[in-house]
Amino acid sequence: GEPVKIGVLIGLTGSSAVAGNDSYKCMQIAAEEVNAAGGVLGRPIKLVVQDDEGRPKAGVDGANLLADVEKVTVAVGAYSSGIGVPAGQGFNEKKVGWGTDATSNQLKTIGPYVFDTAGLADQEAALVDFAKADNPGKKDLKVAGLFPNNPIGQDNDTVSRQRVKELGLTWAHSMLYQVGATDYRAELQALI
Numbered sequence: 001g002e003p004v005k006i007g008v009l010i011g012l013t014g015s016s017a018v019a020g021n022d023s024y025k026c027m028q029i030a031a032e033e034v035n036a037a038g039g040v041l042g043r044p045i046k047l048v049v050q051d052d053e054g055r056p057k058a059g060v061d062g063a064n065l066l067a068d069v070e071k072v073t074v075a076v077g078a079y080s081s082g083i084g085v086p087a088g089q090g091f092n093e094k095k096v097g098w099g100t101d102a103t104s105n106q107l108k109t110i111g112p113y114v115f116d117t118a119g120l121a122d123q124e125a126a127l128v129d130f131a132k133a134d135n136p137g138k139k140d141l142k143v144a145g146l147f148p149n150n151p152i153g154q155d156n157d158t159v160s161r162q163r164v165k166e167l168g169l170t171w172a173h174s175m176l177y178q179v180g181a182t183d184y185r186a187e188l189q190a191l192i
Contacts, residue, residue, distance in 0.1 A: 007075030014054025121155035
């Protein structure tokens with residue numbers, strides 16, 4: 001029969017290239033194994049890949065190409081929340097099943113065609129719980145956060161602040177830093 005086309009939207013170049021290339025190699029091995037065992041209902045799997053280049057615009061363009069031109073009904077990938085969220089919005093609108101390991105809490109609200117295979121930013125609250133448990137009886141515990149200035153970092157900041165408030169602790173300061181900068185001294189000084 002006709003191949004089962006699975007879209008792959010992943011960073012083969014750009015900021016997520018190391019993880020993206022390794023992930024894509026694993027997908028290729030899995031597809032080869034499934035095909036060697038007879039495929040899916042007698043149909044071979046065909047991976048159709050688009051490089052998100054580690055950039056949201058390239059990710060959205062790749063998602064549109066997979067959905068509109070390649071006509072995939074399911075796609076996987078996007079290691080980064082900055083790509084996974086907008087790509088997921090596009091896939092969901094077009095009723096293409098989207099599995100991602102991005103971790104932004106926004107993935108929970110996109111729609112029924114989006115599936116997250118990794119933990120979400122909500123789990124960041126466990127670090128605040130750990131800080132409190134590690135300082136039993138300390139009444140004036142202050143918590144600070146240093147997060148990347150991207151969707152997952154922004155979610156982690158929000159979740160951490162909320163958990164600090166719930167526990168009656170003090171949020172001292174948070175800093176969202178630019179990923180890829182060459183000097184973080186100003187950000188670190190602001191946290192001290």
